Amino acid sequence: MSDELRIWHPFTHPTLDPDPIRIERAEGVHLYTSDGRQLIDAISSWWVNIHGHAHPRIAAAIAEQARTLEHVIFAGVTHGPAACLASRLRRVVPAGLDHVFFSDNGSTAVEVAVKMALQYWKNRGDARRQRIVALEHAYHGDTAGTMSLSADSPFTDAFASMRFPVLRAHSAYCHRCPVGKEWGSCEIDCLDRLEQLLQERSDEIAAVIVEPLLQGAGGMIVHPPAFLEGAARLAREHGVLLIADEVLTGFGRTGTMFACERAGVTPDILCLSKGLTGGFMPFAATLCSDRVHDAFAGPDRTHTFFHGHSYAGNPMGCAAAVASLNVFETEPVFERIARIESIHRERLPLLASHATVGDIRTIGTVAAVELETGDHGYLSDVRPKLYRYFIDHGVLLRPLGNVIYILPPYVIRPEELHHVYDTVNDAIAFVTR
Numbered sequence: 001m002s003d004e005l006r007i008w009h010p011f012t013h014p015t016l017d018p019d020p021i022r023i024e025r026a027e028g029v030h031l032y033t034s035d036g037r038q039l040i041d042a043i044s045s046w047w048v049n050i051h052g053h054a055h056p057r058i059a060a061a062i063a064e065q066a067r068t069l070e071h072v073i074f075a076g077v078t079h080g081p082a083a084c085l086a087s088r089l090r091r092v093v094p095a096g097l098d099h100v101f102f103s104d105n106g107s108t109a110v111e112v113a114v115k116m117a118l119q120y121w122k123n124r125g126d127a128r129r130q131r132i133v134a135l136e137h138a139y140h141g142d143t144a145g146t147m148s149l150s151a152d153s154p155f156t157d158a159f160a161s162m163r164f165p166v167l168r169a170h171s172a173y174c175h176r177c178p179v180g181k182e183w184g185s186c187e188i189d190c191l192d193r194l195e196q197l198l199q200e201r202s203d204e205i206a207a208v209i210v211e212p213l214l215q216g217a218g219g220m221i222v223h224p225p226a227f228l229e230g231a232a233r234l235a236r237e238h239g240v241l242l243i244a245d246e247v248l249t250g251f252g253r254t255g256t257m258f259a260c261e262r263a264g265v266t267p268d269i270l271c272l273s274k275g276l277t278g279g280f281m282p283f284a285a286t287l288c289s290d291r292v293h294d295a296f297a298g299p300d301r302t303h304t305f306f307h308g309h310s311y312a313g314n315p316m317g318c319a320a321a322v323a324s325l326n327v328f329e330t331e332p333v334f335e336r337i338a339r340i341e342s343i344h345r346e347r348l349p350l351l352a353s354h355a356t357v358g359d360i361r362t363i364g365t366v367a368a369v370e371l372e373t374g375d376h377g378y379l380s381d382v383r384p385k386l387y388r389y390f391i392d393h394g395v396l397l398r399p400l401g402n403v404i405y406i407l408p409p410y411v412i413r414p415e416e417l418h419h420v421y422d423t424v425n426d427a428i429a430f431v432t433r
C-alpha cells in the first residue's frame with residue numbers, strides 16, 4: 001500500500017494520459033517543474049490568470065487578509081473586504097447591475113444565475129417560466145445544472161440522467177455555420193432559431209444564457225458582436241431575462257473589461273469568476289439588476305433566495321479580487337492586452353498556410369486554430385500528440401480536441417508569445433505531416 005493517497009486529476013485519463021507534471025513554483029508566465037524545466041503557461045492555467053503568476057501585490061493582499069479575517073459565515077454577516085469589492089466592481093461592470101451575490105467558482109456563479117432567474121419568475125407569480133434557452137456548443141461548467149446548459153459533448157455523455165432539459169438555439173459558429181451562410185455576407189440568420197423559440201414559447205422561458213462573443217470550452221468559437229446584440233434585443237422584446245456567462249470573457253479577455261461592452265449589452269444577470277481574483281483564489285460573483293433583485297423583496301419569506309456556499313464571500317477571495325482590480329488601475333493592463341491582440345493579428349494568419357488549418361479566429365487576448373483532422377471534437381486523435389509536443393517544447397497548451405488555442409496571462413512578453421506561435425507552427429507541421 002502506498003503511503004499517500006493517489007490523486008485523481010480532473011480531465012485526466014488514468015491509463016492514457018501522461019503522468020501529471022509537478023510544478024514547484026510559478027512567476028509571471030512561467031511554471032517551474034520539479035525536474036528543472038520551465039514551461040510558458042500559454043493557457044493562463046485554465047484561463048484564470050491575468051496579471052501573471054505569484055503577482056506580489058495580490059499575494060500580499062491575500063496574506064494580509066488571512067492574518068486579519070480568513071473566513072466568516074456570509075449569511076447575516078458582512079465584512080470590509082466584501083464591501084470594498086462591491087464598490088470596486090461597481091466602477092467596472094456595465095451600468096444597471098446593482099446587486100452582487102458571491103460564491104466560489106465559475107460553475108456556482110452560473111448555477112446561482114439560473115436559480116435566480118427561475119425564482120425571479122416564481123416570486124412574481126409566473127411559475128410556468130421555468131425553461132432556459134442555451135446555445136449549441138455552450139459550456140457553462142461541470143455541476144449538474146451547468147452541464148444541463150452545456151451542449152452535449154464527451155464532458156456530459158455519462159451524465160444524461162442528471163441533466164435537466166433546456167431549449168437549444170443556434171450558436172454563431174461561422175466556420176460551421178448552422179444555417180449554411182457565409183461569414184461577412186449574412187444577416188446573422190442563425191438568430192432565427194432563438195427568435196422562433198421566443199415567439200412560440202416565451203411564456204415558458206425564464207432566461208436566455210450566452211457566453212458573450214466567445215464560447216470557450218465548446219471550441220473557442222468567436223461570435224460577431226451583432227449576434228450578441230441580436231440575442232439581447234430578442235430577449236428584451238420577449239420580456240425574458242438575459243444571463244451573460246462572463247466567467248471566461250470577463251476582466252479584459254476579449255479586449256474590453258467585459259465582452260458585453262463590445263456589443264453595448266447589459267445583461268440582467270452577469271456571472272464572473274476566473275480572472276476576478278487575478279487567478280489566485282476560487283471565487284465568483286453573480287450580479288443582477290434591480291428588476292431581478294426586486295422580485296425577492298417584500299413581505300413573503302418564501303421569496304428568500306435559498307442558496308449559499310460555506311465559503312461564500314470568502315474575505316481572502318474578496319481581498320484578491322480588490323488587489324487584482326488595483327493592478328488594472330496601476331499597471332498598463334490594457335496596453336498589454338492590446339500588444340497581445342496585435343501579435344495575434346500578425347501571427348495567426350500565417351498559420352492558415354498549413355493545409356490542415358480549417359479556420360483561424362481571434363478576439364482580444366484569445367487566438368484559436370481549428371484543424372481539419374477528420375475527427376473533430378474533444379476526443380480528436382490529434383489532441384494528445386499536440387499536447388505532448390507542446391510540453392516537450394516548453395509550452396503549456398491544451399488543445400480542445402482539434403482546436404489549438406492560445407490564451408496567455410496579459411503579462412506575456414512579445415518574444416514569449418512569438419515563441420508560443422513558433423511552437424504551434426512547428427507542432428501543426430509535426431502532427432499533420
Ligand code: PMP
Binds near residue numbers: 108141217274
Ligand atoms: N462558464 C464558462 C464560460 C467557463 O469557461 C467555465 C470554465 N471553463 C465555467 C463557466 C465553469 O467555471 P469553473 O471551472 O470555475 O467551475
